[in-house]
Amino acid sequence: xxxxxxxxxxxxxxxxxxxxxxxxxxxxxxxENVYMVKTCMQHGREKVLISTxxxxxxxxxxxxxxxxxxxxxxxxxxxxxxxxxxxxxxHEQHSCLxxxxxxxxxxxxxxxxxxxxxxxxxxFRSLEHIQFMLNSIVENEKEPDIIQISGGxxxxxxxxxxxxxxxxxTPTKHIMVNTNGLRxxxxxxxxxxxxxxxxxxxxxxxxxxxxKETLEELRGVDLRDxxxxxxxxxxxxxxxxxxVVTLKKGLNDSEVGRIIQYGLQQKCVRGVTFQPIQSAxxxxxxxxxTDRLTLSEVRQMIIDQSSGVFGEKDMxxxxxxxxxxxxxxxxxxNGKVTPLTGMIDKNILLEGERNTIVFEHDENIRNxxxxxxxxxxxxxxxxxxxxxxxxxxxxxTLPGKIGYDNVFxxxxxxxxxxxxxxxxxxxxxxxxxxxxxxxxxxxxxxxxFYRDEKEEELKKIREEVVLQR
Numbered sequence: 001x002x003x004x005x006x007x008x009x010x011x012x013x014x015x016x017x018x019x020x021x022x023x024x025x026x027x028x029x030x031x032e033n034v035y036m037v038k039t040c041m042q043h044g045r046e047k048v049l050i051s052t053x054x055x056x057x058x059x060x061x062x063x064x065x066x067x068x069x070x071x072x073x074x075x076x077x078x079x080x081x082x083x084x085x086x087x088x089x090x091h092e093q094h095s096c097l098x099x100x101x102x103x104x105x106x107x108x109x110x111x112x113x114x115x116x117x118x119x120x121x122x123x124f125r126s127l128e129h130i131q132f133m134l135n136s137i138v139e140n141e142k143e144p145d146i147i148q149i150s151g152g153x154x155x156x157x158x159x160x161x162x163x164x165x166x167x168x169x170t171p172t173k174h175i176m177v178n179t180n181g182l183r184x185x186x187x188x189x190x191x192x193x194x195x196x197x198x199x200x201x202x203x204x205x206x207x208x209x210x211x212k213e214t215l216e217e218l219r220g221v222d223l224r225d226x227x228x229x230x231x232x233x234x235x236x237x238x239x240x241x242x243x244v245v246t247l248k249k250g251l252n253d254s255e256v257g258r259i260i261q262y263g264l265q266q267k268c269v270r271g272v273t274f275q276p277i278q279s280a281x282x283x284x285x286x287x288x289x290t291d292r293l294t295l296s297e298v299r300q301m302i303i304d305q306s307s308g309v310f311g312e313k314d315m316x317x318x319x320x321x322x323x324x325x326x327x328x329x330x331x332x333x334n335g336k337v338t339p340l341t342g343m344i345d346k347n348i349l350l351e352g353e354r355n356t357i358v359f360e361h362d363e364n365i366r367n368x369x370x371x372x373x374x375x376x377x378x379x380x381x382x383x384x385x386x387x388x389x390x391x392x393x394x395x396x397t398l399p400g401k402i403g404y405d406n407v408f409x410x411x412x413x414x415x416x417x418x419x420x421x422x423x424x425x426x427x428x429x430x431x432x433x434x435x436x437x438x439x440x441x442x443x444x445x446x447x448x449f450y451r452d453e454k455e456e457e458l459k460k461i462r463e464e465v466v467l468q469r
Contacts, residue, residue, distance in 0.1 A: 006030035012425075015082070016040035017279075017418035020448065021461060022080070025422070029054050036420060048419045053296040063317035067092040067428075070140040074439045079465045081423050083458065085441040085450060087140070087432070093320050095440060096145050096430035098137045099178070102130055102163055103152040107182055110219045111284035112246060112277060114415075114447050117152045124157050129436065131166060136438040143171040148204060150178040155190070164197060176242075178204040180223075181230035188233055195237035199404070202270070203234060207243035207259065209252045217285060218246060234268040240404060241268045247276045248286070249293045256298070257305025264309070264337055264408060271409035274298050279417040280447035288419055295414040299326055302410055310410060313342030318411075323425040324444075326412040333406050416444040 006028040014025035014036060025038035027050075034051035051057040073089045081090055104115065104122025125133075137144055147167050154177060157163060167175055175197065184191045184203070194203070209215050212222045234241050243263050247253055256274065263269040276293035277286060299315050310328040318325035329340045416426055421444070429442035441450050449458045 006035075009034075012036075013081075013423040014038045015418055015421045015448075016043050017046060018043040020418060020457070021464070022423075036422070046419070049292075049294060050420050050422075051294055051296040053300070056296055056299065060317045060322040063319050063322040065319045068094045068320070070094040070440070071142050072140055074136070074140070079462045082421075082426060082442075082445045082449065083462055083465065085439065085445050087440050087442075090427065091429075091442070092427040093430040095137070095141055095432040096320055097148055097176075097432070098141065098144055098146065098440065099148050099150045099431070099433040099443065100130070100133060100137065100167070101125075101150050101152065101433065102154050102157050102160075105156065106151060106153040106180075107156055108153070108180055108219060108221065110282070112218050112248070112282065112286065114278055114281035115152065115451065116282040122152065124159070125436075127159055127162060127166070130163055132438060133434040133436065134166060134170065136440060137434050138170050138172075140440050143173060145172075146174045146176060147172045148176040148178050153180055153182070155179050155183040161193065168197060172200075174200050174202065176202045176204045178244075180206045180219075180226075182226055184233055185226045185229035191230075191233035191237055191239070195239050198239065202240040202242060204242050204244055204273075205230065205234070206246075207272075208246050209255055210258065210262075211252070211255070214252045214255075217251060218248065231266060231268070235266055238268055238405070240270050241266075243269060243272045245272060245274045247274055247293050247298060249291050249297075251291075253293060253298075253301055254305075256301040257307060260302070260306050260309065260410060264332060267405075270404060270407060271411065273411040273413055274302070275413050275415070278415040278444075278447060279419055280415075281451075292419070295324065295326055295412050298412045298414075302328070302412070306410075309337055310339055311342060314339045315410070315412075316341055320430045321425070321428045323422065324414045324416065324429070328410045330408045330410075331406055332408050337408065415447075418448060421448075 007030070008026060009029055010027040012025050012027060013022055015021060016023050016038070019040065019042060021040065023038045023040050025036050028035050028037055032054060033049055034054055034057045036048045036050050037045070039045045070087055073087055075084055075086055075088045077084055077088050077090050084090070103124045104117055105119065105124065106117035106121070107119060109118040137147060149163065149167060154160060164175070184194070194201070207227060208218050210224065212224060215221065215223050243259060245252070245259055260272055263272045276295070276298060277283070277291070279288045279292070302310050302315055303312055309330055314328040315326050316328070318327050327341065331338045331340055413431070416422065426442060426444050429444050431443045432440050433443055433446045435441050435446070435450060449455065
């Protein structure tokens with residue numbers, strides 16, 4: 001009997017990348033890659049590469065844990081995922097990170113921007129409106145793990161510090177500011193004032209490349225001096241910082257290791273987040289057929305380019321959303337970097353079992369890990385500490401003299417778009433945006449269906465759903 005040239009692995013629901021209507025999608029293994037194959041009755045067949053590592057793709061299915069729910073739902077189940085956001089009762093993860101967008105305006109017009117921000121777009125949201133959105137986040141989460149103040153460029157909001165005070169007044173565990181760094185670089189007093197919000201405060205700093213041409217392609221301007229000045233100020237005041245790298249295939253993916261090594265040398269940097277471009281928003285000079293990167297490709301780049309800091313066992317799926325998030329943790333002290341993730345039994349991520357550490361290492365490393373993760377010399381408390389730490393972003397205060405300064409993490413955060421969209425996976429999305437009307441919506445679906453005028457098209461899709469019943 002003739003065989004198909006692939007192995008059929010699974011079936012899911014996706015969307016047509018042209019009309020955004022739901023379609024069935026096969027997951028197949030072919031030529032050592034994982035593809036999604038889907039057919040829209042109007043726009044035809046699409047075959048999308050979703051992973052270059054079959055074994056890692058299958059491993060992600062084992063990194064799951066019971067879903068953590070928000071304390072309230074914002075919308076009913078009416079049209080089916082992804083048309084009910086949100087959060088609707090069919091979603092399977094609370095907000096690990098909630099974005100609070102305080103303006104659509106920006107002091108750059110980047111050729112790549114999921115929000116299509118620019119100096120001429122939108123307004124600054126009022127304090128009253130921001131408080132309303134903030135209240136929605138808190139009502140959903142009670143004690144939000146992380147609120148990220150975003151935009152546009154949030155630091156140009158004329159009421160920026162008042163907004164920061166508003167967020168600080170909530171029971172939020174960790175606050176981030178998502179910024180391109182221009183104001184931090186150009187206004188040292190601004191940076192100094194940011195330092196007054198420590199601890200539990202972090203800068204999420206755009207940091208895409210060391211190369212002039214690459215920055216001009218991604219950001220429209222050479223930002224090398226701006227990045228240096230911003231890092232100098234953040235180092236001076238030791239403000240916890242995550243470097244955020246927007247990755248485009250063939251453009252800056254060869255710099256992955258260099259950026260990790262640079263981050264390890266900076267006093268203020270707690271880690272690097274790599275985000276392959278989501279095919280949404282403004283995308284100049286971007287061809288989704290040739291310029292996309294999968295999570296597995298980025299993961300392999302980290303392994304190959306990080307000079308041994310993160311190996312095959314150190315970059316693991318994040319249980320809250322394993323298809324879209326991978327992480328590696330290291331401990332840094334006195335110039336020495338020790339990878340941690342590969343030493344930890346994955347059961348700690350899933351169930352908090354007592355055999356939390358794989359003791360295959362020398363006594364000094366074992367003692368260091370025990371001190372790092374034991375709050376009161378109890379295996380159970382050690383387990384809970386690890387469960388909190390090994391999430392997509394920080395959630396704990398470390399004990400004794402070991403502080404957040406000693407932790408270095410690398411995250412891959414791949415947001416789904418119309419090409420690789422998988423309803424099964426998106427239900428586990430844990431990075432959410434507060435909609436201006438108070439809904440809390442997954443980042444993946446927000447940029448496809450719920451940002452600005454896109455909701456008008458969604459209304460048409462919803463009408464079709466009703467007519468088809």
